[in-house]
Amino acid sequence: MANVNVPTPSSTVGTDAPRAIPAAPARTRTRRVAGSIKKNWQLYAMLALPLAWLIVYQYVPMFGAQIAFRDYSPQGGFAGLYEAEWVGLKHFRRFFDLPNFWTVIRNTLVLNIYALLAGFPLPIILALALNYVGRAWFRRTVQLVSYAPHFISVVVIVGMLFLFVDGDGIVVRILSVFGYDGGGLMENPSYWKSLYVWSGVWQSLGFNAIIYLAALSGVDPTLHEAAILDGANKLQRIRDIDLPGIMPVAMILLILNMGTLLSTGFEKVLLMQNPLNMSTSEVIDTLVYRLAFDSVFPQFSLATAVGLFKGVIGLILLLAVNQLARRLRQQSLF
Amino acid sequence: MASQATRDTGFDRVFNIVNHTVLLLFLVSVAYPLIYVVSASFSSPRAVINGEMWLWPVDATLEGYRAVFNNPRIVTGFRNSLFYTVVGTFVSVVLTILAAYPLSRKDLAGRNVIMFLFMFTMLFGGGIIPTYLTVRETGLLDTRWALIIPTAISVWNMIITRTFFQVTIPDELLEAAQLDGSSDFRFVWDNVLPLSAPIIAVNALFYAVGQWNTYFNALIYLTDQDLFPLQLVLREILIQNQINFDQMTDVTELARRQDLRDLLKYSLIVVASLPVLIIYPFVQKHFVRGVMIGSLKG
Numbered sequence: 105m106a107n108v109n110v111p112t113p114s115s116t117v118g119t120d121a122p123r124a125i126p127a128a129p130a131r132t133r134t135r136r137v138a139g140s141i142k143k144n145w146q147l148y149a150m151l152a153l154p155l156a157w158l159i160v161y162q163y164v165p166m167f168g169a170q171i172a173f174r175d176y177s178p179q180g181g182f183a184g185l186y187e188a189e190w191v192g193l194k195h196f197r198r199f200f201d202l203p204n205f206w207t208v209i210r211n212t213l214v215l216n217i218y219a220l221l222a223g224f225p226l227p228i229i230l231a232l233a234l235n236y237v238g239r240a241w242f243r244r245t246v247q248l249v250s251y252a253p254h255f256i257s258v259v260v261i262v263g264m265l266f267l268f269v270d271g272d273g274i275v276v277r278i279l280s281v282f283g284y285d286g287g288g289l290m291e292n293p294s295y296w297k298s299l300y301v302w303s304g305v306w307q308s309l310g311f312n313a314i315i316y317l318a319a320l321s322g323v324d325p326t327l328h329e330a331a332i333l334d335g336a337n338k339l340q341r342i343r344d345i346d347l348p349g350i351m352p353v354a355m356i357l358l359i360l361n362m363g364t365l366l367s368t369g370f371e372k373v374l375l376m377q378n379p380l381n382m383s384t385s386e387v388i389d390t391l392v393y394r395l396a397f398d399s400v401f402p403q404f405s406l407a408t409a410v411g412l413f414k415g416v417i418g419l420i421l422l423l424a425v426n427q428l429a430r431r432l433r434q435q436s437l438f
Numbered sequence: 439m440a441s442q443a444t445r446d447t448g449f450d451r452v453f454n455i456v457n458h459t460v461l462l463l464f465l466v467s468v469a470y471p472l473i474y475v476v477s478a479s480f481s482s483p484r485a486v487i488n489g490e491m492w493l494w495p496v497d498a499t500l501e502g503y504r505a506v507f508n509n510p511r512i513v514t515g516f517r518n519s520l521f522y523t524v525v526g527t528f529v530s531v532v533l534t535i536l537a538a539y540p541l542s543r544k545d546l547a548g549r550n551v552i553m554f555l556f557m558f559t560m561l562f563g564g565g566i567i568p569t570y571l572t573v574r575e576t577g578l579l580d581t582r583w584a585l586i587i588p589t590a591i592s593v594w595n596m597i598i599t600r601t602f603f604q605v606t607i608p609d610e611l612l613e614a615a616q617l618d619g620s621s622d623f624r625f626v627w628d629n630v631l632p633l634s635a636p637i638i639a640v641n642a643l644f645y646a647v648g649q650w651n652t653y654f655n656a657l658i659y660l661t662d663q664d665l666f667p668l669q670l671v672l673r674e675i676l677i678q679n680q681i682n683f684d685q686m687t688d689v690t691e692l693a694r695r696q697d698l699r700d701l702l703k704y705s706l707i708v709v710a711s712l713p714v715l716i717i718y719p720f721v722q723k724h725f726v727r728g729v730m731i732g733s734l735k736g
Contacts, residue, residue, distance in 0.1 A: 150540050407566075
């Protein structure tokens with residue numbers, strides 16, 4: 105729009121085709137598009153590589169996901185995709201009939217809801233607390249230190265966890281003071297989810313508070329001044345000024361979180377798994393991996409069906425929560 | 439922030455004390471595991487296992503670090519990760535800008551359609567097996583490019599970059615350049631890039647940290663050990679407990695090996711995290727800026 109009215113000298117490089125005022129309104133649109141493509145061909149040239157990437161590595165796999173409905177052999181290439189027999193919902197049915205189907209679904213949901221309950225409110229609380237720290241150096245120190253774990257790789261985080269909760273690790277030693285004698289925590293299915301969730305909180309609490317700190321800095325300071333004049337204490341100011349101020353951001357993040365309710369921090373779960381904790385640690389994503397890459401007979405079609413099942417449910421969930429939020433609070437992603 | 443102007447009285451004084459105490463406890467609980475690992479990496483393994491070491495190194499030794507740097511697989515992994523991080527970040531930043539700038543232009547016909555195509559992939563994807571098949575079909579399996587090309591563009595980064603261009607490149611600048619007969623390529627090179635240092639920094643940091651820290655693609659796309667990034671080697675040593683001590687020339691008794699194994703793990707954690715943690719305090723503000731630009735348009 106910006107350059108529509110700019111008169112261009114006709115002697116220029118030739119990127120700007122002189123634009124006639126359209127005669128017939130019916131042809132305006134096609135003309136404008138054609139004119140824009142001709143005028144902006146360099147912009148399309150820039151887009152060529154990214155678009156090629158998008159098609160090859162995002163949309164071709166989406167197209168390839170149809171092997172969920174076929175009997176695809178892992179050795180077949182893309183040509184094998186068409187030779188593979190069409191079997192409808194067979195692989196989905198096989199997934200539902202797996203003996204650990206319900207365990208996997210329950211683990212996925214419980215792990216995510218647990219992580220959401222712990223991981224969603226705490227960054228808000230941290231941001232509010234930091235917002236009321238008067239000494240800048242103290243606030244900066246807390247921020248600097250609490251962001252740091254976010255930059256440590258998931259392999260290292262889990263590696264540290266193993267060292268700490270090992271049979272002779274520091275955590276088990278501390279617990280033994282209080283009478284615990286159950287050996288390594290990682291092998292204990294009843295502690296596994298807590299290890300996963302709270303190590304995640306440790307890693308990302310600080311970093312996740314950034315977005316709320318940004319929202320808080322956008323709160324109108326005159327509201328606080330007026331509240332102080334009215335004799336409001338800090339808790340009242342948090343409740344009546346700060347919380348409403350960060351509500352929109354919180355709602356959007358909550359919607360996003362709900363939309364990924366079936367996608368666990370897959371890379372981390374996979375690292376933390378061992379045969380002893382599998383009863384609580386096997387989730388949909390790790391099942392997909394195991395079926396396709398960690399079995400004697402790779403089952404690509406079944407694994408894709410499981411992944412597709414998750415993707416579709418996740419998409420429906422996201423759209424539903426978004427719809428709900430729109431109705432309740434006029435907040436939505438799209 | 440809001441509290442500085444006034445003198446706190448009564449309730450607010452209690453609030454402040456509680457607030458600072460809780461934050462201090464939080465600070466300690468984040469910092470302690472990190473300090474513990476660093477101290478353990480310099481301590482005698484016996485002292486760590488017996489619990490004598492709880493804050494500062496006990497019986498200081500560099501043996502763990504010596505073992506780390508004498509392990510050829512770790513050294514190769516480190517070198518590979520440097521390659522993946524440098525080359526991968528470069529490729530990613532270039533592709534991200536090539537996508538983001540045209541899509542930031544209001545006069546680009548079809549930009550809503552293209553934007554939708556990008557954003558839809560944040561909601562839904564083909565899944566790991568079809569993606570794996572595509573990587574295999576495009577001949578990247580067991581090559582270095584397998585870790586660089588398939589994940590080259592993060593749509594999230596592309597969106598923040600686009601928002602940045604929309605906010606910081608004034609329409610007047612483009613109009614003036616077009617009056618001077620400047621082409622779009624020229625305009626991007628001469629005018630847009632010089633104004634984009636902050637967003638390039640944000641992108642480079644996000645991509646670099648992501649590339650340095652990830653292991654999963656390497657796990658499924660690579661079988662050649664000479665190509666393994668550091669994180670995959672870490673996984674074998676830290677998680678699966680596979681350490682090859684063949685490089686050690688002297689005959690060491692079994693117990694000492696077990697001790698050294700733990701010590702090596704602590705040292706390895708420090709070595710693997712150091713590159714990121716050293717640069718992190720200097721670039722912290724860029725990360726914060728990235729998150730903020732992202733929140734401009736959720």
